[in-house]
Structure formats: structure tokens, C-alpha cells
Amino acid sequence: IVRYLETNKYCPMCDVQVHKTRPLLSIRSDKTLQDIVYKLVPGLFKDEMKRRRDFYAAYPLTEVPNGSNEDRGEVLEQEKGALSDDEIVSLSIEFYEGARDRDEKKGPLENGDGDKEKTGVRFLRCPAAMTVMHLAKFLRNKMDVPSKYKVEVLYEDEPLKEYYTLMDIAYIYPWRRNGPLPLKYRVQPACKRLTLATVPAPSEGTNTSGASECESVSDKAPSPATLPATSSSLPSPA
Incomplete structure (x- = not known):
């Protein structure tokens, strides 16, 4: 939009004339769209912050608009909530007991029962690009789950x-x-996939239907040479 306003004095959306001498006066950044772009492009936020820090380090007298840390490039990816593929994510994994069992265990815990319940929690450090499928395979190998069962990973109650x-x-x-x-x-029983029996395709020159073969034989007219010779029942003239 900045390059567009260098040669045009009208808004590209509503065709309203912008400020003649200060065309960038009414421009506002779209924070929501910018956050989406940061999340879609890995490493973009980190590179953008580095470019801003390098710019203001090379031009220390340049005024920073609004004086925000993000404009100066001093915001870390952790503070922004952006992740990169090579970043290590800390996660906790525990057995899902279901909403009913969780509701039954609510209430005051006595004699250190809360510590006993936390013993089933395991903590891992994995790259952000790791998929749920790889995590499920890791759990299957770690717990020796048979192949007839399926390991499913959930966030709260949602698979x-x-x-x-x-x-x-x-x-x-x-x-x-x-x-x-x-x-x-x-861990749940794996659903068995039904396999449909495949009928082999008939090869050329072979007849797969016995009925059609009989019908084809009966439909053919007999050859005159094969008919038996019969004498006429009419008397011969004297």
C-alpha cells in the first residue's frame, strides 16, 4: 500500500482521495493479519525483529513510533506466542481417564492424594514440528502396546x-x-477394516457362464449333414 500511494492519491478500496501532502497519514497496521502471517511463515517474526534491531542500531537517532518494544524489535518469540519448526516445546503427557472419572475425583484431597495422582504425568521436550502421529508411536513403543490397540492423543477432552x-x-x-x-x-481397540473379496477378471477366450454356453449351443441350427435320413410316409405313385 505504501508503494501504491507513491504514485496514486486515491484509496484502492473505496476510491476516496487521501491526504495530498501526507498520503500515509491514515494508514493503520492490521495487527490481526500480521499475527496470522507470523504464524503461517516459520521464522518470519524472529527475522523481522532482528531487522528492526539492526536498523535502529545503525540509525540510533531515528524516532521509534509509539515507542513500543515490538517496533524496536525487542520482543521475543516466546512473548509474542510465535513458534518456529526447530524450537523445542515442553509438554506433559498423562493417561486420559474420561470426564466422568475426573468429576468423581474432584473435591478436597487429603493425605497427599494429589501427589499420588500426579505420578502418572510424564514430561517431554520435543521439536515444534513433531506430529501427533510420531508422539503416538513413541507412546506405543514405550508402553509396548499391541498392534490391535490404537493410541490416541488428546488435548483436554478433544482427540x-x-x-x-x-x-x-x-x-x-x-x-x-x-x-x-x-x-x-x-488406548482403544483398533477398528478392523473390512476387505471386500475381489473377483478375478475373466481371461479372453474363456466362458465363465455355463448357462450361456448351453443357450448358445441350443440356439444354433443343426447342420443338414448331421440330420438323420428318414423315409417319407406317403405312398409312392404306381
């Missing part, structure tokens, strides 16, 4: 897609990075 990465989970669900990414897992 996660196998192609989700940890970075996708951090963006989709309300995780504020104030602790490990809380995940759960459950």
Missing part, C-alpha cells in the same frame, strides 16, 4: 488429528506457554 504438529496445537488451542503443553492419551 487430535494425526497430522497436527505441536506448533499447530499451540496455535489452535488456548495454550499461553505459561507451562508445559498439557496433552493426554488413551
Whole structure:
């Protein structure tokens, strides 16, 4: 839009004339769209912050608009909530007991029962590009789960897609990075896939239908040479 206004004096959307001498006066940054772009392009936020720091280090007398830390490039990816593929994510994984069992265990815990319940939680450090499928395979190998069972990973009570990465989970669900990414897992019987019996295709020159063969034989007219010779029943003239 800045390059457009260098040669045009009208808004490209509403065709209203902008300020003649200061065309950039009414321009506002779209924070929502910018955050989406930062999340879609890995490493873009980190590179942008570095470019801003390098610019203001080379031109220290340049005035920073609004004086915000983000404009000066002093905001870290952790503070912004942006993740990169090579970043290490801390997560916690525990067995999913279901909403009913969780509600039954609510209430005052006595004699250190809360510490006993936390013993099933495991903590891992994984790259942000790791998928849910890889995490499920890790749990299967770690616990020696037979192949007839399926390991499913959940966030709270919602099952996660196998192609989700940890970075996708951090963006989709309300995780504020104030602790490990809380995940759960459950083991269920795997659904058996029904296989349809395949009928072999008939080869050329072979007849697969016996009835059609009989019909084709009966439909053919007999050859005169094969008919038996019969004498006429009429008397011969004297």
C-alpha cells in the first residue's frame, strides 16, 4: 500500500482521495493479519525483529513510533506466542481417564492424594514440528502396546488429528506457554477394516457362464449333414 500511494492519491478500496501532502497519514497496521502471517511463515517474526534491531542500531537517532518494544524489535518469540519448526516445546503427557472419572475425583484431597495422582504425568521436550502421529508411536513403543490397540492423543477432552504438529496445537488451542503443553492419551481397540473379496477378471477366450454356453449351443441350427435320413410316409405313385 505504501508503494501504491507513491504514485496514486486515491484509496484502492473505496476510491476516496487521501491526504495530498501526507498520503500515509491514515494508514493503520492490521495487527490481526500480521499475527496470522507470523504464524503461517516459520521464522518470519524472529527475522523481522532482528531487522528492526539492526536498523535502529545503525540509525540510533531515528524516532521509534509509539515507542513500543515490538517496533524496536525487542520482543521475543516466546512473548509474542510465535513458534518456529526447530524450537523445542515442553509438554506433559498423562493417561486420559474420561470426564466422568475426573468429576468423581474432584473435591478436597487429603493425605497427599494429589501427589499420588500426579505420578502418572510424564514430561517431554520435543521439536515444534513433531506430529501427533510420531508422539503416538513413541507412546506405543514405550508402553509396548499391541498392534490391535490404537493410541490416541488428546488435548483436554478433544482427540487430535494425526497430522497436527505441536506448533499447530499451540496455535489452535488456548495454550499461553505459561507451562508445559498439557496433552493426554488413551488406548482403544483398533477398528478392523473390512476387505471386500475381489473377483478375478475373466481371461479372453474363456466362458465363465455355463448357462450361456448351453443357450448358445441350443440356439444354433443343426447342420443338414448331421440330420438323420428318414423315409417319407406317403405312398409312392404306381
